Amino acid sequence: MKLTYPHMGYSYIAFKMLINDLGYEAVVPPEPSKRTIDLGARYAPEFACIPFKVLLGTYLETIEMGADTGISSGGVGPCRAGYYGVMHQKILNELGYDFKLIIFEPPQSNYLDFIKKIRSIKPRGMSWRTFIQLIKKGYRKLEAIDEMEYLMYRNMPYEVNKGDTAKAFNEVLKILDAAQTAEEIEDARWECRKTIARVPQDRSRIPLKIGIIGEIYVVLEPAVNFYLQKMLGEMGVYTDRSIWLTSYTQKNVLVEGKFGERDIHEMAHPYLNEAIGGHGLNSIGEIVSYAEDGYDGVIQLAPFSCIPEIMAKGIVPRVSREEGIPVMTIFIDEQTAVAGVLTRLEAFLDLLKRRREQKAG
Amino acid sequence: MPVRVGIPHYLGYFSFYPLWKTFFEEIGLEVITSPPTNQQILNAGVAEAVNDACIPIKLYHGHVMEIKDQVDLLFVPRFVKVRKLGTETFCPKFLALPDLLRASIGNLPELLDTRVDLTRGRFELFRIAREIGERFGVAPARISRAYIIACRALRRYRGLMFKGAPAEEALACLETDSKAVVQNKQGELSIAVLGYPYLIYDNFINMDLIKRLRSFGARVFTAEMVSPRKLLREAKNMPKQMFWYYSNRAMHAAYYYLNRMRVDGIIHVTAFACGPDAMLDRLMEMESRKWGRMPFLTLSLDEETGTGGVETRLEAFIDMLKRRKVVPL
Numbered sequence: 001m002k003l004t005y006p007h008m009g010y011s012y013i014a015f016k017m018l019i020n021d022l023g024y025e026a027v028v029p030p031e032p033s034k035r036t037i038d039l040g041a042r043y044a045p046e047f048a049c050i051p052f053k054v055l056l057g058t059y060l061e062t063i064e065m066g067a068d069t070g071i072s073s074g075g076v077g078p079c080r081a082g083y084y085g086v087m088h089q090k091i092l093n094e095l096g097y098d099f100k101l102i103i104f105e106p107p108q109s110n111y112l113d114f115i116k117k118i119r120s121i122k123p124r125g126m127s128w129r130t131f132i133q134l135i136k137k138g139y140r141k142l143e144a145i146d147e148m149e150y151l152m153y154r155n156m157p158y159e160v161n162k163g164d165t166a167k168a169f170n171e172v173l174k175i176l177d178a179a180q181t182a183e184e185i186e187d188a189r190w191e192c193r194k195t196i197a198r199v200p201q202d203r204s205r206i207p208l209k210i211g212i213i214g215e216i217y218v219v220l221e222p223a224v225n226f227y228l229q230k231m232l233g234e235m236g237v238y239t240d241r242s243i244w245l246t247s248y249t250q251k252n253v254l255v256e257g258k259f260g261e262r263d264i265h266e267m268a269h270p271y272l273n274e275a276i277g278g279h280g281l282n283s284i285g286e287i288v289s290y291a292e293d294g295y296d297g298v299i300q301l302a303p304f305s306c307i308p309e310i311m312a313k314g315i316v317p318r319v320s321r322e323e324g325i326p327v328m329t330i331f332i333d334e335q336t337a338v339a340g341v342l343t344r345l346e347a348f349l350d351l352l353k354r355r356r357e358q359k360a361g
Numbered sequence: 362m363p364v365r366v367g368i369p370h371y372l373g374y375f376s377f378y379p380l381w382k383t384f385f386e387e388i389g390l391e392v393i394t395s396p397p398t399n400q401q402i403l404n405a406g407v408a409e410a411v412n413d414a415c416i417p418i419k420l421y422h423g424h425v426m427e428i429k430d431q432v433d434l435l436f437v438p439r440f441v442k443v444r445k446l447g448t449e450t451f452c453p454k455f456l457a458l459p460d461l462l463r464a465s466i467g468n469l470p471e472l473l474d475t476r477v478d479l480t481r482g483r484f485e486l487f488r489i490a491r492e493i494g495e496r497f498g499v500a501p502a503r504i505s506r507a508y509i510i511a512c513r514a515l516r517r518y519r520g521l522m523f524k525g526a527p528a529e530e531a532l533a534c535l536e537t538d539s540k541a542v543v544q545n546k547q548g549e550l551s552i553a554v555l556g557y558p559y560l561i562y563d564n565f566i567n568m569d570l571i572k573r574l575r576s577f578g579a580r581v582f583t584a585e586m587v588s589p590r591k592l593l594r595e596a597k598n599m600p601k602q603m604f605w606y607y608s609n610r611a612m613h614a615a616y617y618y619l620n621r622m623r624v625d626g627i628i629h630v631t632a633f634a635c636g637p638d639a640m641l642d643r644l645m646e647m648e649s650r651k652w653g654r655m656p657f658l659t660l661s662l663d664e665e666t667g668t669g670g671v672e673t674r675l676e677a678f679i680d681m682l683k684r685r686k687v688v689p690l
Contacts, residue, residue: 077603305634314410
């Protein structure tokens with residue numbers, strides 16, 4: 001079995017290790033490029049959202065590289081992402097590819113189905129104990145990757161020489177990629193922390209603080225959101241983003257979202273009193289949370305035609321007015337160009353700067 | 362003076378209006394409904410609603426703008442679930458509707474944003490009715506009576522729709538208590554028109570689609586003309602149910618008209634940039650192709666759609682169907 005999986009941020013390193021550990025051949029998905037999106041947009045429905053198109057493009061590219069099975073996640077709606085699996089499978093079949101998608105639904109929705117799919121992944125002859133240990137190890141690596149990415153964005157606005165932190169991060173990815181056993185991963189984690197901390201910093205700066213919210217895929221995949229966080233970091237802006245793959249797994253996959261994210265949902269309740277699918281409710285709650293934490297502004301990232309985020313966008317002006325925090329929404333689709341985003345970003349930063357000066361006196 | 366409750370003439374209206382109206386009137390409220398969609402409502406909606414929204418959301422805003430100053434209370438139910446089928450719920454716009462209105466329209470009257478989740482228990486609808494009734498201090502016996510009469514009205518309405526009367530005609534029949542004159546008997550072609558009730562039955566936004574098709578000499582079939590049980594039986598054709606009530610209904614109806622009762626063609630009416638329809642439309646298209654090459658037309662509607670464009674496309678589609686009938690493939 002030649003397994004592939006969607007490309008989401010830097011998580012591919014952890015999944016590659018896990019699949020190889022299980023004894024399959026991992027086909028590492030290439031980073032989404034112009035070609036990926038073009039391929040996806042050619043065969044996807046016109047108004048499908050950009051994650052759908054990127055994923056479809058990724059599958060097509062990995063099929064070219066020899067993959068025959070894909071692993072992805074399902075969902076229970078009302079976000080369309082839960083239906084991706086069915087649609088992707090049908091479209092790929094219609095194109096004549098012999099490609100099988102294994103879609104993992106959240107375990108709470110159907111335990112039996114979940115266990116059946118887990119068993120289809122578990123190699124014969126491997127004990128459950130080893131299998132679970134391998135998954136845990138993969139998760140460790142995922143956590144390490146998330147932590148390093150977090151550290152990079154945290155340190156970026158303070159770096160003395162532009163681009164040093166990003167360089168250090170690339171090194172870090174290599175170190176993590178090389179670590180194979182649980183001990184090695186733990187050691188690598190320490191080494192990575194040091195590598196990033198070693199970048200010369202100027203802590204006297206007081207950067208603008210921006211929170212990044214929105215739909216999980218466009219927030220997590222830098223290749224789709226034009227490396228927004230890196231771009232902002234190199235402009236000297238401190239960014240914090242609301243979603244990480246590991247935090248999402250803990251709050252939404254292992255326990256049901258309405259328990260795992262109760263605090264953020266409660267924050268949203270004065271403005272939106274119902275889970276509307278995707279990350280709509282979270283987006284509202286997180287704006288409130290960032291406002292309370294004293295952030296200067298919030299950027300909402302969303303795929304074009306994403307209904308939950310459009311609903312959130314409709315409510316955002318009221319939240320923004322009542323909580324006193326500027327919010328900019330960027331809708332991303334295959335037509336969005338980096339120049340347009342950059343212009344809007346610069347204008348938004350100017351606004352935030354002026355606001356801060358006014359507040360100061 | 363009785364409390365005036367306003368019902369926007371859109372979205373859930375086409376499926377549930379007789380229930381609401383009868384119930385409110387029976388418990389002694391005055392019901393004010395916005396007029397059928399017109400250009401002014403469309404313009405007001407486009408001006409008020411969030412600009413990335415689909416046309417149904419904009420139209421709903423327009424209807425609210427139209428009556429918000431004439432009423433004490435606006436009935437904007439929050440539809441969550443009306444039946445148990447997989448993880449089915451409603452399109453996010455139904456889920457967020459009251460909150461969205463509060464955020465985007467100023468000077469709103471109070472909203473009666475009843476949460477409708479009928480999967481919570483067998484008597485959930487009655488519980489909701491009682492909750493609303495008690496809010497206005499109506500006696501329990503009167504609420505029960507109103508509830509029963511309202512349910513009967515909804516059943517009659519659905520019966521009329523089942524026989525083929527479009528929403529407006531069915532409502533007119535209910536109003537005058539007359540029998541429906543259904544002009545669906547004659548016609549050489551039969552066409553299934555599928556999609557959301559608020560697109561198929563709103564004669565302004567779809568430019569009299571049903572009437573137009575009938576004038577071309579076609580019999581029109583919709584999802585409302587299949588009994589719910591038969592619709593549900595088609596659910597097994599899908600590997601996984603969709604998450605949206607109306608989308609599932611449309612998809613099940615598509616399966617019904619594909620394998621149980623062959624029609625000559627299927628028209629899918631969709632709103633421009635509708636999220637769920639991106640999936641639904643492609644699924645329908647693929648299934649139509651698979652189940653013996655059923656002719657399939659997607660009619661996309663938005664605020665810019667002109668009559669001419671729709672007419673041309675329909676004519677071409679009908680011509681194609683007629684030719685296909687003469688020369689079987």
